Amino acid sequence: MVEQEAELDTLFHALSHPTRRAMLRQLADGEHSVGELAEPYAMSLAGASKHIQVLERAGLVERRVRGRVHMCRLDARPIRGGVEWMRFYERFWTERLDRLEEILRQEDES
Numbered sequence: 001m002v003e004q005e006a007e008l009d010t011l012f013h014a015l016s017h018p019t020r021r022a023m024l025r026q027l028a029d030g031e032h033s034v035g036e037l038a039e040p041y042a043m044s045l046a047g048a049s050k051h052i053q054v055l056e057r058a059g060l061v062e063r064r065v066r067g068r069v070h071m072c073r074l075d076a077r078p079i080r081g082g083v084e085w086m087r088f089y090e091r092f093w094t095e096r097l098d099r100l101e102e103i104l105r106q107e108d109e110s
Contacts (some may be wrong), residue, residue: 039045
């Protein structure tokens with residue numbers, strides 16, 4: 001349980017920054033170099049690499065080195081844990097809203 005919580009913490013931390021989310025979006029289209037991932041932003045290769053390291057720690061990115069070029073690809077499997085965690089709250093709110101709807105319907109009928 002503690003390990004699962006740590007994995008969720010790492011996942012949500014990785015997803016908490018808009019640049020990292022945008023990088024993941026780019027990687028959904030296929031493999032990219034660190035330079036290609038950094039290009040849309042006003043950041044150095046070192047800055048982009050730090051963002052990619054956060055994504056790697058979360059298991060969302062795999063990096064390969066081809067000569068001097070670092071290539072990255074998406075591994076979306078860790079996102080499943082976050083989706084499962086959020087589904088609990090989706091069910092929670094759906095049940096609450098269904099209950100509220102029933103109460104309001106009963107009030108309208110009386």
